Ligand SMILES: Cc1ncc(C[n+]2csc(CCOP(=O)(O)OP(=O)(O)O)c2C)c(N)n1
């Protein structure tokens with residue numbers, strides 16, 4: 079199981095460019111920065127089309143694939159190539175968006191997970207296809223306004239609830255699956271440290287609020303990520319070998335989801351009934367997780 083790692087232990091060396099091409103307040107770029115600092119010279123980055131390449135990478139080798147559904151296949155190929163070269167110390171790492179993970183990339187992800195390929199998959203979840211203009215993905219939260227779920231006479235934003243890809247990956251019984259949040263870097267670093275020392279398919283889905291798509295001022299990015307955890311909207315947990323389930327951070331009492339929804343322009347239209355619907359969903363899921371904490375995942 080993972081253990082939080084104090085921030086002071088993080089490598090002082092920078093691996094991605096400070097002046098990279100991401101928007102101001104982009105937490106996806108912070109994800110890439112932390113991953114690179116933890117994996118250091120062992121990391122070989124598999125990039126696909128998404129905002130990820132904008133986060134830059136100065137030090138570690140990175141291989142770019144234009145098709146954003148391709149991370150599962152391309153990272154599999156890389157892992158096999160390193161094995162043939164007796165270089166299994168190399169950590170093939172994808173840093174991929176939610177679209178490339180939960181939607182179009184899911185087939186390749188599921189294949190790689192089922193074959194237990196030696197790949198570390200990091201999904202920075204900004205809940206939309208941001209690189210192409212902010213279209214909804216299956217990871218977008220219910221009621222969120224995106225460019226393909228506009229709010230108007232016949233639409234209240236996204237109709238469907240967020241796909242639970244973390245649970246789906248865990249059901250492949252991979253060696254490691256965890257959720258993380260950019261607001262809890264010590265928990266995230268601990269999970270990366272744990273994942274980097276084991277072989278096989280490892281997956282971390284990290285909540286990465288996006289000021290551009292979620293419509294908030296850049297300085298609130300981490301605050302919003304934190305409030306999502308404190309409200310139970312983004313539970314932090316890990317599943318080892320598809321069996322051992324553990325919540326890694328338990329707020330004493332959950333805050334109402336209304337506060338964090340109201341901080342984001344994409345939910346500006348949300349009504350009290352819609353907030354209640356979201357709250358009921360979050361509370362029910364949190365109660366199910368609490369009941370499983372420390373027990374078998376399924
Ligand atoms: C097969 C294919 N279809 C469409 C595209 C265009 N495309 C590039 S990135 C992207 C969106 C990626 O969304 P996500 O994975 O969530 O990453 P984000 O942009 O949000 O960082 C799309 C649709 C592509 N590169 N390849």
Ligand code: SF4
Pocket residue numbers: 099100101102103104105106107129132204208209288289290291
């Ligand atoms: S659109 Fe969002 S995820 Fe993409 S670079 Fe900008 S802030 Fe980051």
Ligand SMILES: [Mg+2]
Pocket residue numbers: 175176177203204205206207208215
């Ligand atoms: Mg995205």
